[in-house]
Amino acid sequence: MGIYTAFNVVVVVILGLVARFADKKVVDRERGGYSTRNLVVVAVLAAIAGVINTGMGNVWYLANTSLGPLGGALIQGTFMWSYILAVFMVRKPGVALAFGIIEAATEVLLGNAAGIGTLGWGISQGLAIEIIILLCSYSRFGLLTAVMAGMASSQFGTLWSSLFYGWDPAYSKDVWMAVPINMVSGAIFSGALGYFLATKVAKTGLVRSAE
Amino acid sequence: MAEHNLSYKERGSALNRVYPLVKLIWVFLIAVGLFLFTRPLSGLAVFLLVLALALIPGKIRPGEIIRSGLVVFGLGFLLMIFHFLIDPGETVWSFGILHVSDYGLQQGPVFFFRLSGVVLASFILIWTTDTRDLMQSLVKAGMPYRYAYTIFLALRFLPLIQREVESVRAAHAIRGRAAGTTLKHRFVLWQRYVFTILINGLRKAENTADALECRAFGYAPERTYVKQITFRKRDMVLIIFTLILEAGLITAERLA
Amino acid sequence: MPRSLVELQNLTYRFRRKDDPVLEDISFSLEEGTFNILVGPGGSGKSTLCRILDGRIPHLLKGDLTGEILLEGRSALELEMKDISCSVGSVFQDPETMFATLTVEDEIAFGPENLLRERKKIREDVQKLLDLTGIGPYRQNLVWNLSGGQIQKLGLASVLAMEPKLIILDEPTANLDPASTSQVHELILSLRKQGMTVLLVTRELDEFLAEADQLLVLDGGKLLYRGEPYGILAGKGDDLESRGIWLPETVEIGLELRRRGFPVEAIPIRVGEALALIDKLNLVSRETVLTGSEAPGWDETAPPLIEGRGIRYSYGAGLYALKGVDLTVRPGEMLAIVGRNGAGKSTLAKMLIGLNRCREGSLILFGKDSRKWKVPDLANHISLVFQNPEHQFLTDTVAEEIDYSLQSRGVNDPEAMAGARERMLEQLGLSGESERHPFTLSAGNKRRLGVATMLVGDPRVLIVDEPTYGQDREMTRTLMTLLRDIRDRGIAVVMISHDMRLVSEYADRVVVMSEGLKQFDGNPTELFDKAEILESASLEPTLLFQILKALGERGVTCRGNIPSTGAFIKLLLREEESHG
Ligand SMILES: Nc1ncnc2c1ncn2[C@@H]1O[C@H](COP(=O)(O)OP(=O)(O)OP(=O)(O)O)[C@@H](O)[C@H]1O
Ligand SMILES: Nc1ncnc2c1ncn2[C@@H]1O[C@H](COP(=O)(O)OP(=O)(O)OP(=O)(O)O)[C@@H](O)[C@H]1O
Ligand SMILES: [Mg+2]
């Protein structure tokens, strides 16, 4: 478990540095604490994502418990588009982690099949994204950052799956084999999709927070 | 979400009256214990404790537990089988290419009880706690109320979103037959679906944010609450008893 | 000597620096303890003005604001949002989005709790407001289980709980049934009696206008007129009418008579005043007979498109939303379905298009049992325009929206598609908008696009749920003319509405729903004669009908269908000529 944890941390940091130095889309850093509007945007996205992820989660639990880490990996990336969207709409420190917790809490309250254990994913996935945008000084919000954040959170979330379901990387090769799959699914279904939705929402000009 | 029958109800039970934060901490305690155990028997003991609490001081009917827990227990069972088969160790039985190891036989139930216990404990929290009270107890524990409220707001948005989903689904149905079944087409449909809900949800949320400000949300660092929740010392029994049980079980595991 | 609570001086506002101003050079004041009505067509800037008064602009919404806003003599620009929120209470256009909590009681307490009021006082206030608004029985209800009328009242109660000095209501009665509308009106009057200042924003004026101390008229971002209502109507009534603000029928009658050269000094607002005017001008006598058209506009013998017998429907839990309804729809008729909030109108509409399955009772659609229809196939024959058209949009531009409908009807050839699309956009006056995102259209155009996407399939029945939702009367009139054209092509049009005036002017037949049952089926004039049905279904007759009825009591004979003030005046004057 120790090696796997270290590996994950390294992966997140590398992805973060890639985003930092390769993402050319630099914007001014947002100032000030959370406004009420920030909080409410987080809440509503958490509610929407909570509903979708609870449904998606059931598929994932089934794949993960019956097929192991490899089964879950393909779907693993589909959970974090909402995190990316929230981060791109509220560009302030702490929002990724807070969103992770609140989204997970919504799932818990909806009664999903992991109970309070869901918080573990919320925290780990949120934390990974938080590290990425922290490394980007909360001022890079291009597609590349989104994709890196998607990959990072998808991969980092498996730490908790390993712990919760007992996929010990020491003897289960599947855990290592799943790494590239997790990353690709995170890049596409979380990173690219989240970015795509964020730009699309902003383009309509109907949502003030997205401007 | 439509079928989520898992919700708070005032059952006049003893657990209803326990201070919400105590229950929350208790759920975490149960989870931590189940993570530390390495023997199936310890898991079983804690699982039985949770079950007994749900039935007796929680006044949850067995039917409710089974209905809400069925999926979880099923998943736990699958998880157990999976561990039987993949965990390393001496082979005990084999059926063709499938081998069941002795370590797997021990780990399987550990994970079954871990998953089932954690989820059932979470369900108890939901069944017996008004979310508003939980939020208030978090505030009393020092969390700034604007942040605690965010979780609560997410809940308030759930029905709104559910209704939005229903209308969008109906609208799509009457806009005619979908012209294709390819994966791309599926994705386009999903994205339109989610997008409509997102946009409408966000616009309503921004309105809500303005309304909160107009109603003096964040007026002062504190606020009053009409409905008071009070901490009673005897609520701690729940935590202390669980702590002792878990410490005992862990010690027993070490000694054995 | 009344004091100004709010005073605006030369106020101009733009959403962004370079935009055209949404509000331009607005000056007015609201005196303490008065009841003010702000009226204007859709998109004239009413809601924006509300946002300025309650501090959302400029504190939450940036933009370019010049001019002075004085709140009790202090500049609102220098006050903080939380200070403004203590003295100005605002009920938003869509009060459902205002709610912050889960239950009715909590919702009312939310504001005072934020203000750190005493627990005991809050509890007393909540009780008082529950009594005042009459939602006491629902105190434990979840906020999203309330009916439209209850939501409005809760919005009002939760704002009143903060004890504001000024209360702003942005279109509080849109989508409410007539009885709930009257209740909200009574509530407003009782607030004024308690010394509160009230600003009511609306798109349409009714008899309630007579109660106002000040009328403000906004159009195109400019404040055109302000002053005492009778004065404005006398001086500028004709202008208001031409700007698409629909006035009460009583006022229309007064204005029309004046235009025709009768000496009308004061324009009537109340029914009594209109009657007095008619008396004074000697327009009617005991022998007068007013005969409207009587022939039904549709073919009563044509085979029905829809035939339902004893339809029942339940959303579960044994509560029936429909409890045995018979309904027949024939080609070429315009049928209105009316009834109080929650009577089951939308449920019935969804049943007709197959979204709700008819399990109990029989429903024959186009000669085939409804159970044998699949929703997408049925969609080729019968279309529904939703209460909120936004739910129906699936694509990113207006043009794509039409294309999608064409495609799902099997039109795939690009040229044929372009042709059909252009024709449809042309017909509905949307040609200039074809590249815009559907969500960014004005409320009226959204509704038209909703109709357009439904019309391309050439349905035989078109159902429109609340055609007036989000529209001013001018847009409604255009839309209703369109629906009439559609009907004249032999398509059956079914509209669901709370607007009795719309029903009496346009509908050939009206069905009244109440508590899941059909209470009445016939023409609008007959309906307004049946007081008990109106009462049980929370409906009210139009002002015009009330006038006719009062004339009837004085011995005037009214026959047939007299749908509008125009028709009424013509009949009235033709009589006059023959007498004269
Ligand atoms: N956030 C915004 N950004 C840019 N323009 C806006 C915004 N909100 C409203 N507008 C525009 O300002 C004008 C006035 O809108 P407002 O909502 O105040 O009108 P209204 O009179 O309340 O209309 P309705 O009767 O439809 O409620 C409209 O042309 C509208 O398109
Ligand atoms: N999806 C649903 N699930 C459960 N109950 C519902 C649902 N939709 C409507 N109802 C209930 O069915 C009844 C009829 O509702 P319906 O929407 O048909 O009324 P309506 O006549 O259209 O009202 P309004 O004038 O407010 O639009 C109401 O009591 C409502 O609460
Ligand atoms: Mg408005």
Ligand SMILES: [Mg+2]
């Ligand atoms: Mg309806």
